[in-house]
Each structure stands twice: as C-alpha cells, then as structure tokens.
Amino acid sequence: MKSRILMLACAVVVVVGMVGLVACSSNTEATTTTEIKLSTMQCGACENTISTALKGVEGVKEVKVDLKNKKAEVAFVANQVTVAKIEDAVVKSGYAANDKKADAQAYEKLPECCKVGKH
Ligand SMILES: [Cu+2]
Numbered sequence: 001m002k003s004r005i006l007m008l009a010c011a012v013v014v015v016v017g018m019v020g021l022v023a024c025s026s027n028t029e030a031t032t033t034t035e036i037k038l039s040t041m042q043c044g045a046c047e048n049t050i051s052t053a054l055k056g057v058e059g060v061k062e063v064k065v066d067l068k069n070k071k072a073e074v075a076f077v078a079n080q081v082t083v084a085k086i087e088d089a090v091v092k093s094g095y096a097a098n099d100k101k102a103d104a105q106a107y108e109k110l111p112e113c114c115k116v117g118k119h
Contacts, residue, residue, distance in 0.1 A: 031061050031075040034083050038070050040096045046114050053093035057086055 059080030090097035
C-alpha cells in the first residue's frame with residue numbers, strides 16, 4: 001500500500017515536471033499574432049494558395065485564412081520572422097498583402113478564376 005502511494009507521488013512529480021518543461025519551451029517561442037489584409041483573395045483556391053504560402057514561412061506557427069472577410073490571422077515567432085517577410089510570402093504567391101501589391105509574375109500564373117475582376 002505504501003509503495004503504491006509512493007508510486008503515485010512519483011507519477012505526480014513526473015507529470016508536473018513535464019508540464020513545467022512544456023510551459024518553459026513555449027515561453028521561449030512566444031508567438032505574436034498579426035492580421036494580413038488579403039484584398040485580392042476571391043475563392044477557395046486563393047485561400048489554399050495563400051494558406052500554403054503562409055504555412056511555408058519559417059517561424060509561422062498558425063494560419064487562419066478568412067475568405068469572407070479577406071484577411072488572414074497569422075501567429076508567428078517574433079524573433080524568427082517579421083510581418084514584412086510574411087507579407088512577402090503572400091506577394092510571391094500572387095496576391096496582395098496589406099498595402100503590398102501582388103508579384104506580377106506570380107499573379108500571371110494564377111488560375112484565371114483567381115485573377116481580380118474575372119469573377
Ligand atoms: Cu481564387
């Protein structure tokens with residue numbers, strides 16, 4: 001009986017220790033959230049392209065593309081990437097990001113239906 005309590009106590013210590021470790025490591029990787037305006041996003045294909053581009057950026061942790069409101073919420077690690085770099089990833093995928101215009105070459109390669117004014 002005594003050994004059982006001891007084992008339980010040990011298990012508690014281990015669990016608490018692990019939780020502490022996780023809390024610590026997530027602390028060093030504190031994320032910042034930014035909103036990117038995606039004024040030229042028009043359909044689900046656009047949403048996928050932009051989402052994939054954003055997720056490919058190093059330091060980006062979470063991406064929520066909101067097609068209806070033409071914006072994306074991006075959680076990123078501040079010391080690994082900047083908002084400007086995140087915007088550039090969208091620009092290079094052929095879409096406008098905040099006040100930056102889409103890269104002309106990337107835009108040309110988009111499906112016809114994704115080009116502004118073709119809907
Ligand atoms: Cu589209």
